[in-house]
Amino acid sequence: MPLSYSEVESLFRHGRFEEIASDNTSGLREVQRLPSLDHQLLIAEAMARTGRLESASHVARQILSRPECDAAHARSEMILGTVARDLGHIEEAIERLQRSLHSAREKGEVAQAARSALALFRIVSERQPPEVVSLLLADVPRLTTRAADPQLTSLLHESVARQEAQVGNLEQARRHLKIATSLLEAHPNAWLHQLCEINAFCIAFFDSDLRLAEEHLDRARRSGTISGTSESTVLNNLGHLYLQTGKFAKAERLLVSLLGSKLDEVRQSALDGLARLFIATNRLDECEQILETLAGIQNRTQS
Secondary structure, rough: OOOOOHHHHHHHHHHHHHHHHOOOOOHHHHHOOOOOOOOOOOOOHHHHHHHOOHHHHHHHHHOOOHHHHHHHHHHHHHHHHHHHHHOOHHHHHHHHHHHHHHHHHOOOOHHHHHHHHHHHHHHHHHHHHHHHHHHHHHHHHHHHHHHHOOHHHHHHHHHHHHHHHHHOOOHHHHHHHHOOOOHHHHHHHHHHHHHHHHHHHHHHHOOOHHHHHHHHHHHHHHHHHHHHHHHHHHHHHHHHHHHHHHOOOHHHHHEEEEEEEEHHHHHHHHHHHHHHHHHHHHHHHHHHHHHHHHHHHHHHHHH
């Protein structure tokens, strides 16, 4: 028997996306026949989180095409923005998330506005100068505070920690990550816990504490067996960890296996890792081929 709306909602709240997505393998038509749009959207978002991008996109687009579904517009656009980001269509992702945020604001959907703003912040913080990021960050905490949802607050602090680590502010990153993880003690969510562990891996990796980095990565992998998320990201990070510790054969096997990933950022990171590996092992012709492939992907992403 398919999961009820209340069951899906509970699983979603705990970040158990794989259980939701795998329960709906019988077909998208069955999902679209569900009487509740919220039910359909929870399933679509779970599909997006677990890498079922085409299915998630199909459900969200079908909802957007129906005039009577205006109330679901903001979340549908957020799901499509998430899918676009994972496919490497960054401009489309930003546009859709901006539309989602605008729609949620117009309808007074504070929690959805906070989710959309956080998703937008996570993309912009990777690609824009600090002054642009600061302007966006000033608005995100206000929305998150108004939403009064501890899991959204945890995601906010994890997102800020991620941004601080990217610019080298490791102490600030640790501070925000500590707040994020403490909130999850009372409000557990496997997906958010995995994000925190991946973030902690990055901080330890940047700090050259490779033993601690591997421990965090192992915990991230265990959380991923519950959430069904970010498996390729964890494996990619493990490949880079192997590379850093001189385990070149293991690193190469892992990174090569990720070249067919659906996630654009994983493919690019795997290619970058292989280029570094080929330099370290004096395989310069292969390195040149990898760099040409990487440049081609980056040019398509920017065009």
